[in-house]
Amino acid sequence: MSALLEVKNLKVHFPVKAGMFSRVHETVKAVDDVSFSIAPGETLGLVGESGCGKTTLGRAIVRLVEPTAGEISLDGEDILKMTGSALRARRRKFQMIFQDPYGSLNPRMTVEQIVGEALDIHRLTDSKSARQKRIFELLKDVGLDPVYAQRYPHEFSGGQRQRIGIARALAVEPKLIICDEPVSALDVSVQAQIINLLGDLQQEHGIAYLFIAHDLAVVEHISRRVMVMYLGKIVEMSEAKEIIREPQHPYTQALISAVPEVDPESKRKRIVLPGDVPSPINPPGGCPFHPRCPIAEARCRTEVPALREISKEHWAACHFAGNKIEQSNRAGFQNV
């Protein structure tokens, strides 16, 4: 299987300006040595907590953020080496859907202008009527009535705006769409509509997704494979079903157990991790997870665990991968 997207040793570091004379003091390692690939038509899920670098990773792939090092090849072309108009032309192949349904549409443009802009940039239609026909088609594709093409974004609800954003991305017929938390700002009853829509579109057009979210259940539902990110690093990667059934990394185990469960019968024991999500400015040495890890040992403080293949297609970055966290310790609870 030849990969559509191949990311190798990607690093995105930001300098943090601090101190009196604005010298570079520290770097945020937002994305630190990340490698993965996505096959055509596949959905890869990316899950992690705020500040773990998942959004930066998504933006780096579409070159909205400049990576510090690494390789990103799409369809065999290294897009990190491209600049200017060559890059702009290549942008047809990969698109992005954003989180905020309110901020992601220009409030001063009509739906038709928003979707049409995508067509105009890449000159995808050759006549006015073809352009309009295509816009109507796209709106129908995402479940919007083309009657409303002349409306402005402020007249639509969150879910409808998200559909407009999807139509804009679809307009250029991309092979890959980076979905950056596309449903987390939506109401529960609307979330499912968008998730289903994304699934339908994938079936129809064979688009590959990198689906970023903090909600493990959503990611697991939509993805074939899932990556778990913690402090700029991939800590576990596997098939979706496998990762839920047999999580290897303790962080993944805690994450799974923390998902609130609707089913009252399933009494999964909640693993409560102590402490806060650390700031990526000064990540802990050794395994980045060790200060919060219930099974950490001395070795974890010094030695960075490599992402290794535990079983077929199941990767984890933990010295003690596979060890189960048994005890649910009461986080930070002190007897008073």
Added chain:
Amino acid sequence: MWSFLFKRLLHMIPLLLGVSLLTFLLMAMAPGDYFTALSQNPQISPETIANLKAKFHLGQPWYVQYFYWLKNILHGEFGYSMAYKIPATALIFERLWNTFLLSFFAMIIAWGIAIPLGIWAAVKKDSWADRGCSLVAFVGLSVPDVLLALLALWFAAATGWFPVGGAQSPIHDLLTPMQQFWDCAYHLILPALVLAAADLAGIMRRMRSCLLDTLRAEYVTAARARGLGEGWVIYKHALRNAINPLLTIFGYSLAALLSGAFIVENIMAWPGLGRLTIEAFFAKDSYLVVDCVVMATALLVVGNFIADLMLAWSDPRIRLK
């Protein structure tokens, strides 16, 4: 916090250097100089003029003059006023003091009235009191300083209750220190009131909107939810936060105040920097103009620095980061 303040302090130096350089350049670009007028005076010999020019490096290119000027400043010398025929230093500082006095009292009056009024308007939002305040503020914002000063002058002339201009009475030097003090205050009050009135409306409206903003904040609801009294919620929780944005606009208000003072000084014959600037301008006394502009800027920059200081004191997020 200290590094923040130190940084701000260091920031002032290039700013003042830049301003002086800019003004110096502008003055150098000005057609003619003091000596153009002087040389037309048949009573002054060309030698005298040449001597004077040499003494003040006036034959040199402007940047050389600038360096001499700068060197003198570092020695506390503000050059020589051609028109007044005295060293500028004493003159400048006397006028600076007067401008400072005028602006300072105007500021005290303006903020002293505007802040309570703004709070009152915000607390009584949409009441007749609020509407009344906002109407008065509109009028206040729209009366130009020039007109206000002229009206004050007219008022003083018509009633005789206030002196028509000037900073002290002619017999000032003959008075006892106590009388001198009252004489100064008597001369100060009308210009300060005029200046304050021009500034007041803006501050009041800002205060009102800042407080209304903070009253919408979630921590205000949270404070109410804890059972704190409405007065406590407004005056402790909301007001304490509303002050921070107000301090950041202090700089703008100060800049407006200094420009207002410029006008008031010239109309009401208050011997401050603004009046000196215009006098020096007409006399083509270019060093003096540069001195005045730099001094006025320094006043503003120092004022802003003090505002930053107060902001850092008031807002822990700035103090501790």
Added chain:
Amino acid sequence: MALLEIKNLKMDFGAGADALRAVDGVSLTIGASETVCLVGESGCGKSVTALSIARLVATPPANYVGGEILLNGQDTLKMSNGELQKIRGGVVSYVFQDPGASLNPVFRIGNQIKESLKLHRPLTRPSATLSPAGGEGRGEGVRVLKNVITDYDTEVIRLLKLVGIPAPESRIRNYPFEMSGGMQQRVMIAMALASEPKLLVADEPTTALDVTIQAQILDLLSELKRRLGMAILLITHNLGIVGDMADRVAVMYAGQIVELSPARELLRRPLHPYTKALINSVPKLAGGASRLSAIPGNVPRIGNFPPGCRFAPRCPIAKPECSEKIPELLEVEPGRFVRCPFWK
């Protein structure tokens, strides 16, 4: 007598012709030491209902049209400002969604907690610590006897320890911005507990937090409830939280309660079509199903609630008559109320 009894609460935003009904006939009771979840999507009126208990919604724009909110038997809608201030914090405390915004940024957290203590539990001289026995309500019913404290700082530190803040002795001098979101929410909870309320209203307390931090806070809430035994009204949009926390659940849609039921039964066997659809539209871990059963259409906005049954336009089993008459909330099984005549 229930601790809290909301009877047929009706609230508008605006008045006269512009009035938009935000809460339309909500009735809910909470017994002492009971945990009730109020579940619903944005704009369904769950937050304003909760805020109304201590009358924290500004009037205007809000306008109470009808109903009663009986807290310890007294109607908070009829209370004077003075009485309200006593029950706020004193009987009912609040924890809000965004802890960063609900802590005052310019005061140290210790002082903010102390403020609550001073108000609701003023210092008693050690000689007077012998408290009169067993008085729940003293006279007016809104006054509740509190545990006696002799030193504010000690009590603040005790509270911070109670909510699991490490090294509280040094933390009391922190400003809110120096803490993480999870720690800030703990401080908010400590502040809410400072006055020893009978009812804790938590309005989406974990929505702004990360998953692992959310687990910590939920864990903390259940533990505190176990120890302190206050009643909790938990507002959330997340049905998953319900199963973990609640004794009973009220599901709100477009300003009305559509289903009210014991929590486990509601999750196991939802009766109202909206509840059913809501549960089915949430992806479940290892759920398998390739397609979620989505609810068509959009969440109605305030002022645009459809006539008749408000869920009818999105309801899979709607009949023509559903759009004509608003159905009643009826008890169909013991303890289970549904606002749908076709629940079977």
Added chain:
Amino acid sequence: MESTPPNLNPIALSPWQIFWQRLKRRRIAMIGGVILIGLYLISLFAGFVAPYTHDRLDRDRFFHPPTRPQLEGFHLVVPRYEQQPGNFIYHAVQGDTQPIRFFVHGEKYKLFGLIPASIHLFGTGDDKYPVYLLGTDQFGRDVFSRLLYGSQISLSIGVIGILLSFTFGLIIGGISGYFSGATDTVIMRLCELIMSVPALYLIISLRATFPPSMTSAQIYAMIIVILSFIGWAGMARVIRGMTLSLREQQFILAARALGQSDFKIIVRHILPNTFSYVIVAATLSVPYYILGEVVLSFLGVGIQEPSASWGLMLNAAQNTEYLKNYPWLLAPGAAIFVTVLAFNFLGDGLRDAADTKSI
């Protein structure tokens, strides 16, 4: 699955239409707007509306008090005023009147500075019965007529100054914000420099670089140049700030992800979203430009006699003796006040109408 918006307005409204609807509901803003339209119309037709030209001297009537028109039957009439010998005190002569006529022939003027004309809106047609609605000044010139001619300078300087400095501010601020880096640093330091000098001190220094005597057209241009030089900095700073925050908006990221060029992103996405702010700021800043001219002319370094401008006319009122005896010389002050008030009314309403997320 079709998802049609059920809550949609029957009529599609653009953000501008919503803005206009909101504005229409603010009475005070509409009042301000109407006053301004009136003022600018009058100023445009100043030669026609004014009964006299700005430099007509009436050597017999220095400090003539405002003429009081009276109603006689169905006619508005003006009395003849007689001067007390030896001083500037005038008395209306009872019974000696002339009717005010409309569209009378009078002095020649050029409409819009181009079309020669001699019809005036009103007048008596008889120089013995002058209509000095606001009296005359120390040279016997009609204050009302000069006020109208002066408005051409004072009002136009505001608008042209704003256009110039906001254009610069918008371009420079937009560039500075979008490209950041060294360009940004240099531009922002320059703005800071300009803004840290109290405005009037800077204005005077700038004035010094021009020759003291120039033609009136040159002076007019000079004032605009000076005011714009100072005005662009504040605008550039604000636009830069807005650009910086807009640049991180997701719809800008989306446009970049689509491959839109930088230029088109600035023109199509960033600038249109600053417009409502710019319009509000411009409306609220016009008064500063008008006042700038007033102050310069008032101090004697702006518009020169015999041209008329509001500041220059106020200059005469500076004399306390004049002020005490001939208070009508303050009329330009009232004109400035009304104009500035109208701008503030309109600007405030615009700000309220624009102040929401939905635009």
